[in-house]
Amino acid sequence: MLLLIDLDNTLIDRRAAYKGWAASRFGASEVPWLVEADQDGYEKREALAAKIAARYGGDEREMLTELRAGMVEQLSPDPGIDAALIDAKAAGFVPFVVTNGTVAQQEAKLRRTGLDRLVAGWTISEGVGVRKPDRRIFEIAAAAAGRPLPAEGWMVGDNSEKDVGGGAAAGLRTAWVALGREWPAGLGYRPAVTGATGMITLRQVLSAT
Structure with missing residues (x-):
């Protein structure tokens, strides 16, 4: 998945x-x-x-x-995130990063934290010429991961519009990392799952599937 x-x-x-x-x-x-x-x-x-x-x-x-x-x-590995990704792969998920930003910077972050060894791959906006929330970046990422879109897939992120809105528009189930914030009023969509941190949100996605 x-x-x-x-x-x-x-x-x-x-x-x-x-x-x-x-x-x-x-x-x-x-x-x-x-x-x-x-x-x-x-x-x-x-x-x-x-x-x-x-x-x-x-x-x-x-x-x-x-x-x-x-x-x-300033970045360092997060054991909780690492464990959640390992468990996700064991449960049959294909974890794949979708991020806006420059290729050099985002890849440096992935390698610094060791996440490059824990995910199946990544799609970075600069590298593909399109940014979240555009549906095309999700399509490109799904194709790179070798999985159809949406096919019961998920999008997990902290941005209500780029991650949750973009993911929902692409037909994905969505999970929002709240980071102490309330869900913005006035949006015509809501995430299926909300968690306080990235690790907690990933765990909730695993439990909801």
Whole structure:
């Protein structure tokens, strides 16, 4: 069974990695400003690097390189996620990462955490020329995983529109990683499963299938 999974803030704790880099580079007192500027990862990296360089000085391109490298260095394997992926494969799932971002950065995260050895593969938006929530990225990922779409498959992620909305529109069952948030009001769809963290959400998907 196809199990498509988001990367940032689902399989890896991107928020913690960014805060760790921000604190180590600029000091704890600057973390709130840096978190606000980051917009939970949705500010374009080039624009964020420009903001940081403008505030603290330095070259924008060098800051972008440092930002990306620092994020990866702050990541570490999550034993709970690793165990959930191993159990998913044992239960007949084909775990496959679907993520927006650059190929070099997202692959560096996968290798840093060892997730590259625990999933069947990955589809990264830069590499295929289409981003979530576009249905085509889910189709491309399913084809790469060797599984039909939807065929009882799942999409698991933390973004209500890109992951849950996109997955639902592609005909997949969906699971949302809440991370302490309430489901946004006004959306015409809801996830079949909601969990507090990526690990908990994956476990709930296994139990629901």
